[in-house]
Amino acid sequence: MQAFDQIQELWQKHEVEVKVSADEMLQQVKKEVNGLKLKSALNILGMLTSFIAIAALWVFYHFESWTTHVGISITLIAIGVYTLILYRDHRLISKSDYTVHPNEYLNNLKTYQLNRYKLYNSLYWFYTVALSLGIIFYFVEILAHFNFIQQVIAIGLTALWIIFCSTILRKAVIKREKERIALLIEKFERISGQISTRN
Template sequence: MQAFDQIQELWQKHEVEVKVSADEMLQQVKKEVNGLKLKSALNILGMLASFIAIAIMWALFHFESWTTHVGISITLIAIGVYTLLLYRDHKLISKNDYTVHPNEYLSSLKTYQLNRYKLYNTLYWFYVIALSLGIIFYFVEILSHFNMMQKSLAIGLTAIWIIFCSTILRKAVIKREKERIALLIEKFERISAQFSASE
């Protein structure tokens, strides 16, 4: 039994250092970077699809009240500005070749991380307020065609959806993206350190 304890103690003292080459690490992060770019591009496409759908609805339907036009305008402006911010961030992570310039890409990734923090915190609330204001103006005319039960249902479901997106969904997205970007930054820091050590 004493021999087993000595072996166990020796094993616990033994540290195994795993070295991964910069090339292997670049292959690992390639998949993650491509996933980040794809997710970013899909977000932009989703926002553009929303913008186009609302613009088509505005062009095809005849609205009588000026409030409806103001509401749709506010909504389109909010979606347009948010889409431009998403595009700016997408360009940031797509402009540098991470296989050739890992240090530059690391810098871009850190800026992207900071921009996403602002986007999901301060800027997000401006977006939600603008969308809510647009919906309120839009509902002035639209809800006049509904009975009391339909009005209550439309207002209730819209409020629940906005609250759900602003709390539970937003927090889950922030947490997942924060972890993903932090892991990428850590990997690029290790790659940069290995490149510096090999020079």
């Protein structure tokens, strides 16, 4: 019985390493990379759609107060800058062919990871403050057309939406994206290691 316990203990300590070739690994990450690119492109498309919708509202609707024009300007600048940052990051993960240059793509992916960290932390708060400021200026004229209850509902829903996006939603997105990018980086490091041992 003691021999059985020793064998069982050795078995539990023994780790089996699954060998996956670099080609198989590249096939596995192909889907993940394409998903990352698609998500990035959809983020940019959503921001552009928001920019166009707000700009169209500004052009086609007559606003009387200067505060509304300031609010819309601040909002459009914030969305425009954030969109350019998203586009820069999208180009970073789309410019090199990961099947031909996995090391270069790995470096780009690490830079992308760092940029996303900055985007969701310090830059996100500048974006949120700018949008909030834009909405406050915009509301000066718009809320004058509402009765008191409608004003409270509009301000309350806007504040709740900003708080929800800045806390629960932001944390969930950061966690999911952090795990996804870390997994891709790990896979590309293993691919690079296997390719360098071949040479």
